[in-house]
Amino acid sequence: MSTSRLVVGLIINPFAGVGGSVALKGSDGKATREQALKLGATPKAQQRVTQALTLLQPQQEALEFVTCSGAMGADVLRQLGFSYRTVFTPADTETSAQDTQQAVAAIQAEGVDLLLFAGGDGTARDVYEVIDDEQLVLGIPAGVKIHSGVYAVSPKAAGRVVERIVRGELSSLKRADVMDIDEALFRQGTVKARRYGDMLIPAELEYVQAVKMGGIESDELVLADIAAEVIERVDDEYLVMGSGSTVAAVMEEMGLENTLLGVDLVHDQQLLGSDLTEQQLYQQVANIEPGKVKLVITVIGGQGHVLGRGNQQLSPRILRHIGRENVWLVATKSKLESLQGRPLLLDSGDETLDQEWSGLIAVITGYHDEVLVRLQGVA
Known part of the structure; x- marks a missing residue:
């Protein structure tokens, strides 16, 4: 890790969770996002990231962010007053899975200590596709479907994990599952989940979503x-x-x-x-x-x-x-x-x-x- 500032990558899926409030059971795919917006849904991912990062404002001098332009990261960091560098700009405001993957590659190339990403299980899958095996990551929950163990139990919990690392408190590491369900089947009342792999996360058991033995479980997610x-x-x-x-x-x-x-x-x-x-x-x-x-x-x-x-x-x-x-x-x-x-x-x-x-x-x-x-x- 950096010997001075903690270098944190940040990627936001701007449309994560947009289908939840209008009962679309997910937000994967452009067509679903468009339908959700037509039904009156409003994106909430940036709000969730703001909740997480607000806790870190007292540690601003100890943090440096590497992020994406606009809604994928820079907007929130600018509003909160954090120091940041932009290394990826999506070609369109209608961001896609490909944008997330390209952003991961660009940010990871900067040698970040920790990669924060906001979204749901689809976003976790996109990150997993291109992440280095030993890159430390942590998800800020912002999606409709969150079965993956790589997410904190809440946005504020994600902030607390980073806060501990900034303070130099000992943080164990563990590998956590990346999982997702088929949205089309889910809308028909069928849950078909699949494990895609795992990623390295901080093992702060009271703050990280627990689907394995040892942590405080979120009943809704575990059920x-x-x-x-x-x-x-x-x-x-x-x-x-x-x-x-x-x-x-x-x-x-x-x-x-x-x-x-x-x-x-x-x-x-x-x-x-x-x-x-x-x-x-x-x-x-x-x-x-x-x-x-x-x-x-x-x-x-x-x-x-x-x-x-x-x-x-x-x-x-x-x-x-x-x-x-x-x-x-x-x-x-x-x-x-x-x-x-x-x-x-x-x-x-x-x-x-x-x-x-x-x-x-x-x-x-x-x-x-x-x-x-x-x-x-x-x-």
């Missing part, structure tokens, strides 16, 4: 990641969707009505049965071949119960037909950590089944992210 993982796993199986808010988040991402305190049956992202009784559910799943039914359940209540609290419709005969190997247990890490090492509890009403199902099980805690926990029958 979206869990939902993306469940949906990606489905081939042609039937899903028995248990009760609880985590399962409800999966249903929401699929665009389906959910019974928060009941059990639903889903196939091919279509709702086959809602708030089913034990008898109704058994009649349906009993006619489906073993292995073709997956049970999506979460931890219910404050004591760690998986079965027997709020999901009594999942009777022993239904559970045996589905099989333990076809259980997809979903939970946020914060919920698991709140148990302080206690096992998850089984109270199916059948002690033999509870004993058979006891032992370690993988819990889906994010996109391509699982942890092992112990299931145990209630004594």
Whole structure:
């Protein structure tokens, strides 16, 4: 890093998040941006960057920015009074992914200590395409879709991370995932997420978006990641969707009505049965071949119960037909950590089944992210 000033690159995707307020589920592509603007949307990315950088104004003398002209960076820096150099100018005010990539290359060539970029998952993908593997980066969240772990949890959190670095406080590094979902499918109620790679970021766990073990989770983002993982796993199986808010988040991402305190049956992202009784559910799943039914359940209540609290419709005969190997247990890490090492509890009403199902099980805690926990029958 620089021995005097911290040299920070700044790239703003001016149209990031423009589709959010008008329910377009994203801002990727010129056509979507144009539609959003016609519907009355206003770009908010510069405002989000202003929130982040305002925290750094007391450290102005210790910072030097390398940026792009106009709305891609210089406008905000000039308004806030920061010292900056402009090394890239887009050919058109209607900036594109290519502009972002060219800006990354130009700024990176200046030997910046840290590259800040504002946008969503599409912007993170654009940065990833051309970034050097060992270039330190950090995203300022400004998009509609933010599944990637390279973003701070908020604009102000991004500012706090840079503030710590400027002050010379020790900052660990980690590699974080670059992820994105298909916007066209998302608008149809389907979440299809994909990991594109990873980038090097400061590991300030209380400030950086946590989709892995160790940080403070943003519930909304983590639930979206869990939902993306469940949906990606489905081939042609039937899903028995248990009760609880985590399962409800999966249903929401699929665009389906959910019974928060009941059990639903889903196939091919279509709702086959809602708030089913034990008898109704058994009649349906009993006619489906073993292995073709997956049970999506979460931890219910404050004591760690998986079965027997709020999901009594999942009777022993239904559970045996589905099989333990076809259980997809979903939970946020914060919920698991709140148990302080206690096992998850089984109270199916059948002690033999509870004993058979006891032992370690993988819990889906994010996109391509699982942890092992112990299931145990209630004594």
